[in-house]
Amino acid sequence: MTTLPSRRQARRHVLPGLPLTLGYATLYLSLIVLIPLAALILKAATLGADGFLDAVTSPRVLAALRVSFFTALAASLINVPIGLTIAWTLTRYRVPGRRLIDALIDLPFALPTAVAGITLTTLLAPNGWLGAPLAEAGIRVAYTPLGIIVALTFIGLPFVVRSLQPVLEDLGPEPEEAARSLGATPTQTFWRVTLPALYPALLSGFTLALARTVGEYGSVVFISGNLPFKTEIAPLLIVGKLEQYDYAGAAAVAVAMLVISVALLLAANTAQARLSRRGER
Amino acid sequence: MSIDVTQIGKQFGTFTALSDVTLHVPDGQLVALLGPSGSGKTTLLRVIAGLETPDTGRVHLAGQDVTHAGPGERGIGFVFQHYALFKHMTVFENVAFGLKVKRGAARPTAATIREKVMRLLSLVQLDWAAARYPSQLSGGQRQRVALARALAVEPRVLLLDEPFGALDAAVRQELRDWLRQLHNELHVTSVFVTHDQEEALEIADRIVVFNAGRIEQEGTPGDVYHHPASAFTYRFLGRANVWQTDAREQTLVRPHDLHLSPEPAPGAVPAQIVRVHQVGPTARLELSRAGDLPSLEAHLPARDVQAFQVGQQVYVSPTAQQTYSVTSS
Numbered sequence: 105m106t107t108l109p110s111r112r113q114a115r116r117h118v119l120p121g122l123p124l125t126l127g128y129a130t131l132y133l134s135l136i137v138l139i140p141l142a143a144l145i146l147k148a149a150t151l152g153a154d155g156f157l158d159a160v161t162s163p164r165v166l167a168a169l170r171v172s173f174f175t176a177l178a179a180s181l182i183n184v185p186i187g188l189t190i191a192w193t194l195t196r197y198r199v200p201g202r203r204l205i206d207a208l209i210d211l212p213f214a215l216p217t218a219v220a221g222i223t224l225t226t227l228l229a230p231n232g233w234l235g236a237p238l239a240e241a242g243i244r245v246a247y248t249p250l251g252i253i254v255a256l257t258f259i260g261l262p263f264v265v266r267s268l269q270p271v272l273e274d275l276g277p278e279p280e281e282a283a284r285s286l287g288a289t290p291t292q293t294f295w296r297v298t299l300p301a302l303y304p305a306l307l308s309g310f311t312l313a314l315a316r317t318v319g320e321y322g323s324v325v326f327i328s329g330n331l332p333f334k335t336e337i338a339p340l341l342i343v344g345k346l347e348q349y350d351y352a353g354a355a356a357v358a359v360a361m362l363v364i365s366v367a368l369l370l371a372a373n374t375a376q377a378r379l380s381r382r383g384e385r
Numbered sequence: 386m387s388i389d390v391t392q393i394g395k396q397f398g399t400f401t402a403l404s405d406v407t408l409h410v411p412d413g414q415l416v417a418l419l420g421p422s423g424s425g426k427t428t429l430l431r432v433i434a435g436l437e438t439p440d441t442g443r444v445h446l447a448g449q450d451v452t453h454a455g456p457g458e459r460g461i462g463f464v465f466q467h468y469a470l471f472k473h474m475t476v477f478e479n480v481a482f483g484l485k486v487k488r489g490a491a492r493p494t495a496a497t498i499r500e501k502v503m504r505l506l507s508l509v510q511l512d513w514a515a516a517r518y519p520s521q522l523s524g525g526q527r528q529r530v531a532l533a534r535a536l537a538v539e540p541r542v543l544l545l546d547e548p549f550g551a552l553d554a555a556v557r558q559e560l561r562d563w564l565r566q567l568h569n570e571l572h573v574t575s576v577f578v579t580h581d582q583e584e585a586l587e588i589a590d591r592i593v594v595f596n597a598g599r600i601e602q603e604g605t606p607g608d609v610y611h612h613p614a615s616a617f618t619y620r621f622l623g624r625a626n627v628w629q630t631d632a633r634e635q636t637l638v639r640p641h642d643l644h645l646s647p648e649p650a651p652g653a654v655p656a657q658i659v660r661v662h663q664v665g666p667t668a669r670l671e672l673s674r675a676g677d678l679p680s681l682e683a684h685l686p687a688r689d690v691q692a693f694q695v696g697q698q699v700y701v702s703p704t705a706q707q708t709y710s711v712t713s714s
Contacts, residue, residue: 278467279469279470282469282531282534283482284457285461285462286457286482286483286534287457287486287538296482296486297471300474301471303473
């Protein structure tokens with residue numbers, strides 16, 4: 105028999121340098137995330153409790169927050185089935201030009217968002233290539249919340265596709281073949297076997313897209329028309345307040361967005377942890 | 386239920402996986418498809434299951450043509466090498482899956498499903514694990530869940546693709562014995578794929594040896610082992626020494642069929658002991674012969690090896706041998 109390792113040995117990590125890496129991680133996180141956020145909250149706090157509440161509950165601010173979160177949620181939800189279809193096609197079939205399509209997916213990452221905004225606006229304006237036939241059918245896209253959703257869908261798509269791709273590649277055909285051999289129809293196989301295996305990845309793609317699009321500014325300002333109470337998004341309102349030297353008011357709106365975003369991300373992460381714990385343990 | 390495949394051919398691109406394979410599996414037998422990887426055995430199993438469509442030929446189950454039927458319509462159960470369990474479902478839900486996806490009147494009530502699943506789980510000795518997820522079980526346990534899941538739909542044919550291939554040696558042996566036992570109880574026609582000749586020889590009623598997309602030989606384990614029809618089968622079923630070879634013929638001898646003696650004897654060939662390896666009940670001796678004759682490996686009971694040592698001159702004669710024409714290998 106070999107002797108049992110001492111407690112000290114057993115606790116030693118295979119990869120060295122935990123204290124060092126933990127130190128660096130904390131330092132960078134502080135410099136890049138925590139200190140700016142703290143400054144933001146401090147700035148908003150100069151308004152006092154009543155002033156803060158007045159600033160964030162003014163009808164125009166509430167309307168802008170509603171537009172921001174509603175359009176971001178809608179766009180991210182739309183991206184889930186679209187992203188799933190694209191990721192599925194790219195991983196399961198050898199389509200011609202697959203590499204090109206694969207590279208195009210990342211375009212929204214690389215393209216300056218203002219360029220995307222201007223292009224989409226030109227395309228979808230009532231006299232644009234797509235906007236004109238849509239206007240004839242009675243659908244207005246540019247300068248409406250629908251236009252914002254289109255821009256945010258464009259921005260958020262790569263997050264869903266890139267979250268799903270590795271999981272789909274990993275999944276393999278066996279569970280589906282097993283389901284078919286047990287008498288399940290293709291539809292049953294998809295809903296009961298394939299899709300549930302993708303839930304954690306779908307949720308994380310959705311969350312990433314949401315986090316990215318809720319604060320999106322560049323592409324939205326061109327297509328939204330920025331009508332207060334209708335198509336004005338919260339980031340634009342913040343910029344507006346800054347231009348009027350209302351720094352504390354801008355910080356207050358930013359803190360409101362921050363709180364809602366953190367709550368949404370926390371809920372999504374909890375749900376995701378629960379979903380993946382079933383499969384991973 | 387009997388299985389008949391007739392003149393099956395299957396190409397993957399330029400690779401011929403199966404060519405002109407015809408096989409009859411009688412009702413209630415446990416048959417092993419044995420061969421090296423890439424020899425077509427798994428493809429044939431998948432063709433029988435309906436997971437692969439053959440380019441040519443027909444598949445009949447119990448006399449009925451199912452060549453173009455989907456895997457779910459054939460009444461088969463399929464067990465995968467890497468289990469293919471549904472990770473997001475508990476063990477219970479995995480086994481119940483085949484019953485729950487039945488439609489209309491064919492679908493049993495929840496109480497019937499529950500009772501049946503628990504009965505199957507106790508058959509595979511996993512009733513205690515019903516509420517666990519596959520990731521919480523060991524490899525051997527997962528494969529037993531996969532087997533219970535396949536049996537839940539009461540298949541008329543059970544198809545197993547290298548069912549023990551991913552398991553370690555001790556578990557493999559245990560599950561092997563257990564599968565044989567289960568087959569004796571259930572008598573469901575079963576076909577399993579393996580590249581492990583020992584596994585096939587030990588539990589199968591019949592063995593089908595595959596080589597390069599064709600059936601090389603077919604018979605009971607005794608037939609196949611004692612009367613290999615070709616040099617390929619001879620070599621695949623155990624270690625082989627080339628005793629003698631010329632342009633037309635080759636004589637093969639198993640290591641345990643070599644007799645060693647310190648004294649010359651009629652028919653014996655002189656050889657020198659190069660190495661003695663002795664662990665366990667059998668000792669392995671490496672022998673080199675004069676000229677360009679191939680060297681030999683001999684297996685002796687460990688207690689007989691005392692008489693020999695490295696460097697010693699001995700006289701070797703085969704007690705059994707097989708001669709094949711060279712073109713057949």
